[in-house]
Amino acid sequence: MKGSVGKIFTIFWKDILLEIRTKEIITSVLVFALLVLVIFNFAFEPETATMGLVAPGILWVAFTFAGVLGLNRVFAIERGNSRLAGLLLCPVDHMVIYWGKLLGSFTFMLAIEIVVTPIFLALLNLPLLLPRLILIIVLATLGFTSVGTLFSALAINIRARDIMLPILFLPIVVPVVIAAVEATVVVLQGDPWGDMLTWLQIMIAFDIIYLVVSTLVFQYVVEA
Amino acid sequence: MDGRGALRHYILVGLGFALMVAALYMVFIYVPTDKNTGAVQRIFYFHVPLAWIGFLAFFVVFVCSILYLTKRDIKWDVIATASAEVGVVFTSLVLLTGSIWAKAAWGIWWTWDARLTATLVLWFTYVAYLLVRHYVTEDSQRARLSAVLGIVGFIDVPIVALAVMLWRTQHPGAMIFEGGLAPSMLATLIVCIAAFTVFYIILVTQSTRLKNMETDIRDIKNSKID
Amino acid sequence: MDNLGYLFAAYTIIWAFVFGYVFFLYYKQRKLRQQMDLLKDSIGEQPNKDVAKVNTDDNAG
Numbered sequence: 100m101k102g103s104v105g106k107i108f109t110i111f112w113k114d115i116l117l118e119i120r121t122k123e124i125i126t127s128v129l130v131f132a133l134l135v136l137v138i139f140n141f142a143f144e145p146e147t148a149t150m151g152l153v154a155p156g157i158l159w160v161a162f163t164f165a166g167v168l169g170l171n172r173v174f175a176i177e178r179g180n181s182r183l184a185g186l187l188l189c190p191v192d193h194m195v196i197y198w199g200k201l202l203g204s205f206t207f208m209l210a211i212e213i214v215v216t217p218i219f220l221a222l223l224n225l226p227l228l229l230p231r232l233i234l235i236i237v238l239a240t241l242g243f244t245s246v247g248t249l250f251s252a253l254a255i256n257i258r259a260r261d262i263m264l265p266i267l268f269l270p271i272v273v274p275v276v277i278a279a280v281e282a283t284v285v286v287l288q289g290d291p292w293g294d295m296l297t298w299l300q301i302m303i304a305f306d307i308i309y310l311v312v313s314t315l316v317f318q319y320v321v322e323a
Numbered sequence: 324m325d326g327r328g329a330l331r332h333y334i335l336v337g338l339g340f341a342l343m344v345a346a347l348y349m350v351f352i353y354v355p356t357d358k359n360t361g362a363v364q365r366i367f368y369f370h371v372p373l374a375w376i377g378f379l380a381f382f383v384v385f386v387c388s389i390l391y392l393t394k395r396d397i398k399w400d401v402i403a404t405a406s407a408e409v410g411v412v413f414t415s416l417v418l419l420t421g422s423i424w425a426k427a428a429w430g431i432w433w434t435w436d437a438r439l440t441a442t443l444v445l446w447f448t449y450v451a452y453l454l455v456r457h458y459v460t461e462d463s464q465r466a467r468l469s470a471v472l473g474i475v476g477f478i479d480v481p482i483v484a485l486a487v488m489l490w491r492t493q494h495p496g497a498m499i500f501e502g503g504l505a506p507s508m509l510a511t512l513i514v515c516i517a518a519f520t521v522f523y524i525i526l527v528t529q530s531t532r533l534k535n536m537e538t539d540i541r542d543i544k545n546s547k548i549d
Numbered sequence: 550m551d552n553l554g555y556l557f558a559a560y561t562i563i564w565a566f567v568f569g570y571v572f573f574l575y576y577k578q579r580k581l582r583q584q585m586d587l588l589k590d591s592i593g594e595q596p597n598k599d600v601a602k603v604n605t606d607d608n609a610g
Contacts, residue, residue: 249475253468257458266454267472270447271479274486281490301486312478316471319392363552366559373563412570419566420559427555522567529574536581543588 103198106191110199115206117176124172124207132165132215136222150223155283158219159276162236163243165215166208167265170247173204174255183255187321197317201248208240223287231286231295238302239279245309246271252320278302335525342518349511357508363427366420368511372519374417374442380410380523381449381477388473391466400466401538403473404456405530407449409523414446437488444483448476462538 118124139157143149177183186196216236217227250267254260282298350368357364387403390396421439426432433439452472459465504512 246475249471253455253471256464256468257455258460259458263451263455263458266447266451270444270451271475273444274479274482277486277490297489301482301489305482308478308482309475312475316392316474319467319471322467361552363555363559365556369560369563409570412566416563416566419562423555423559423562427552526570526574533574533577533581536578536585540581540584540588543592547591 103192103195106189106195107198107202110186110196111202111206114176114200114203118203118207121176123176124169125210128165128169128207129211129214131168132161132211133218135161135164136215136219140222151287154219154223155280155287158216158283159239159280161215161219162208162212162239162279163269163272163276164265165211166240166243166247167268169207169211170204170244170251170268171254171261171264173200173248173251175251175260178255183321193318193321194314196321197248197252197314200252201244201313204248204251205240205244208244209237212236212240225287229286231292232283234299235279235282235286235295235302238299238306239275241306242275242302242309243272245306245313249313249317249320252317256320274301275305278305332525332528335521335528339518339521339525342514342521346511346515346518349514354507354511355505360428363424366424366427368508368515369519370417370420370424371512372516373413373420375516376519376523377410377413377417377442378445379520380406380413380527381445381480383527384410384449384452384473385477388470388477391470392474397462397466397538400470401531401534402527403469404453405527405534407452407473408530409526411446411449411453413519413523414442414449417442418446435491437484437491440487440491441480441484444487445480448479452476 136157139153139160143153143157174183177186187193189196216232220227220229247268250264250271254264254267257263278298278301282295282302285295285298346368350365354365354368356362383406384403387399387406391399391403418439421442422432425434425436425439452469455472456465456469459468
């Protein structure tokens, strides 16, 4: 068990190093997420009254689409030069590869969200640090990446993978999107903790269920 | 089809036909018109069985997916696809008839009612499932990947239902049914469900047979080329 | 009396879809039959043995 943690971290570290050197995922996805925020400001009149109502939706649409874009790359970077085959030939359990990759995509997404969220809050003239929002973001991101990492591995095997990943991913994460948006509404309105408890519970349930199920079925996705 | 299979098929088709005729008779002649919603309430007797059998079809996909991954017998994959196909056809009908009913009863084509939303998400999930099957060419890979989707997609159903239900109680909306059903209405509903269950079994077995035939023909062609 | 148009529309759509799907299956079956006949002709009337054989190696993989 202890060995597995080390191996997971090795795979994770490989992805981080690769990202530091190529800057392929974070920069482009970050710019994309910011663009989504900006475009939505044109779609809705940027008055405070309407913006307050649609703001949580805008934030989560930006994160969801940025997430899809980033997740597309998680396994795509392994495609050339039989790198995936090499990764799978490592003398480790397939679960280890899943968790290593999951940790990578989770970190990348979180890195993007750390930059986007304060900008989003600044645009709304809200305090830049909302601890409860951080909790929501962590839970939702874990949910996104638990399914997303699995689907990313699945999508590299199919034709039209760029369009198929969102088609597969979006319906599955509907509960997370609903819960995240509703919980964000509570936070932005400054309502008490109790109001967002149900939504947090849904996200926690989703995270646990999909972490377990994805860990179990990942081996079938990457099987040669 | 061998002799016994053919016999079973004809019995099934006969039974399905009889049940469907009975269902139509009960829906349009036997059952009294609902006092509150009027004649349009008769959509309910086909709408609900379609929804239930559609859901059953996706449950079959789920079970067959697990069986495929554990047993690695391609027949489970074939049944899963057939069931997913029928499920998508039925769920499409649920959404369309539900929409028509909403228009007649509430004056709107669509409302983000819990059940409607959950059904829509389900529909998208299994359309994606069928699309993936279309995009993977190699047989065992297609079976493997779609089995994973069949499992992952179905597990989402209760979470979606829960999330959507809580979401809608935040903004109270119209409920589909309050109070019980009259006995004659319940009887009609049961006959309709029976009719659609038999119909589902016929469609899945026929579709399975066709898919097997397709594979056989392709394999024969390939073996001739080799 | 009321809303009969909607009722009619709903059942029309249901039967249109159902017949559409059944017809799709029928069409596929007919096409497969034709291919089967073509194969039988080219093989020379010994198709049954081959069909039985390929059926068993499906689960390789």
